[in-house]
Amino acid sequence: MKAAQFEQHEPETVEEAVSLLESLDDRAILAGGQSMVPMLRFRLAVPETVIDINQIDALDYLEEDNDWLRIGALARHADVEHADVIQEKYGSFADAAPLVADPQIRNRGTVAGAVAQADPKGDWGSVLLAHEGEVVAHGPDGERTIPADEFFLLPYDTTLDENELLTELRVPTPAAHEGSAYHKLKRKVGDYAMAGSAARLVLDDDGRIERAGIGLTAVDITNVRATDAEDHLEGERPGSDLFKRAGELAAEQSNPESDEHGDAGYKERMVNVLTQRALGDAAERAGLVKRRVTQ
Numbered sequence: 484m485k486a487a488q489f490e491q492h493e494p495e496t497v498e499e500a501v502s503l504l505e506s507l508d509d510r511a512i513l514a515g516g517q518s519m520v521p522m523l524r525f526r527l528a529v530p531e532t533v534i535d536i537n538q539i540d541a542l543d544y545l546e547e548d549n550d551w552l553r554i555g556a557l558a559r560h561a562d563v564e565h566a567d568v569i570q571e572k573y574g575s576f577a578d579a580a581p582l583v584a585d586p587q588i589r590n591r592g593t594v595a596g597a598v599a600q601a602d603p604k605g606d607w608g609s610v611l612l613a614h615e616g617e618v619v620a621h622g623p624d625g626e627r628t629i630p631a632d633e634f635f636l637l638p639y640d641t642t643l644d645e646n647e648l649l650t651e652l653r654v655p656t657p658a659a660h661e662g663s664a665y666h667k668l669k670r671k672v673g674d675y676a677m678a679g680s681a682a683r684l685v686l687d688d689d690g691r692i693e694r695a696g697i698g699l700t701a702v703d704i705t706n707v708r709a710t711d712a713e714d715h716l717e718g719e720r721p722g723s724d725l726f727k728r729a730g731e732l733a734a735e736q737s738n739p740e741s742d743e744h745g746d747a748g749y750k751e752r753m754v755n756v757l758t759q760r761a762l763g764d765a766a767e768r769a770g771l772v773k774r775r776v777t778q
C-alpha cells in the first residue's frame with residue numbers, strides 16, 4: 484500500500500517547526516520515520532502535511548554536562564549504542580540500545596521519536612523512568628520540561644501538547660556510587676519486549692541504597708515505575724534477598740495482558756526475574772557491591 488498524498492515541510496530551526504505546528508491543522512511530525520512511515524503507508528495516519536524535522540541540525544546531539552546527559556531529538560538509537568560516554572557511565576542505556584529493534588531501525592529511528600510514540604512495549608520509556616529523567620518540549624509559549632513520570636498517559640498518548648515539539652530527553656548524570664541496567668525478554672532479535680525492566684540504584688558512602696528507580700516495559704498500558712519495589716529498596720543494603728522481594732513487588736504491581744507471546748502469569752514471573760537481574764547488575768555497577776546477584 485502507498486501513502487496518501489501529503490505536503491512536506493522541512494524546517495531548519497525549532498522555532499520554524501513550532502510555527503508550522505501552530506499554523507497547520509492536519510499535520511504529523513516525521514523524525515526517523517520508523518513508526519511514522521509504516522503508519523503513512525498503511526494509511527493509519529493520513530495527514531495533509533508532514534513536518535520532517537531532520538534538517539534541524541541543532542537537535543542532533545548526545546552530550547553530557549555537569550548535571551545532565553542530554554539526548555537531542557535527532558539522536559538515533561545507534562548514536563546511543565555507540566557513544567563512549569554511554570558505555571562508560573550509563574549501564575541501562577548501554578544495555579537497552581542494542582536490544583531495540585534491529586540495526587536498520589536503530590540507524591534511523593530516534594530515541595525521542597520512540598518516546599513520543601509512547602508504545603508501552605518501547606524500551607526507552609522504562610529507562611527514562613528508572614533514571615527519573617525529563618522530557619523537554621518546545622511550543623508556542625517557549626520551552627517546558629515534563630518529568631518522565633508525568634509524560635506517559637495511555638498507549639500512544641502523552642502529555643505533549645499538539646503544538647509542541649519534543650526537543651530533548653535528559654537524565655541526571657550519575658552520582659558517585661550509581662549503577663543502572665536493563666534486561667529484556669523478547670522472542671527473537673528485532674522483536675519488541677514481552678517484558679523488560681530497567682533499574683537504577685544510587686548508593687550512599689556506607690553502601691546503602693539511597694535512591695532506587697525501576698521502569699517496566701510491556702506489562703501495563705504505558706511504561707510504568709515499580710514504586711512498591713523502589714520503596715522496599717530504599718534505605719537497605721543491596722543483596723539477593725532484598726532484590727528477590729523487590730522482584731516480587733514489581734511483578735505484583737505490573738499489569739500484563741495475555742497475548743500470542745505469553746500469558747499474563749508468565750509475564751509477571753518474567754518481571755520478577757528481569758527486575759532481580761537488572762537490580763543485581765545495577766548494584767554491581769554502582770561499585771560498592773562486587774557480587775552479581777543471580778536468580
Ligand SMILES: Cc1cc2nc3c(=O)[nH]c(=O)nc-3n(C[C@H](O)[C@H](O)[C@H](O)COP(=O)(O)OP(=O)(O)OC[C@H]3O[C@@H](n4cnc5c(N)ncnc54)[C@H](O)[C@@H]3O)c2cc1C
Pocket residue numbers: 511512513514515516517518519520536556582583584585588591592593594595596597599600604605606607647648649650673674675676
Ligand atoms: C519492526 C519494529 C521493531 C521495533 N522494535 C522496537 C523495540 O524493540 N524497542 C523499541 O523501543 N522500539 C522499537 N521499535 C520502535 C522504534 O524504536 C520506533 O519506530 C522509532 O524509533 C520511532 O522513532 P522515529 O524517529 O523513527 O520516529 P517517527 O517514526 O518519525 O515518529 C514516531 C511518532 O513520534 C512522533 N514524533 C517523532 N519525533 C517527535 C518529536 N521530536 N516531537 C514530537 N513528536 C515526535 C511522530 O509524529 C510519530 O507520531 C520498533 C519499530 C519497528 C518498526
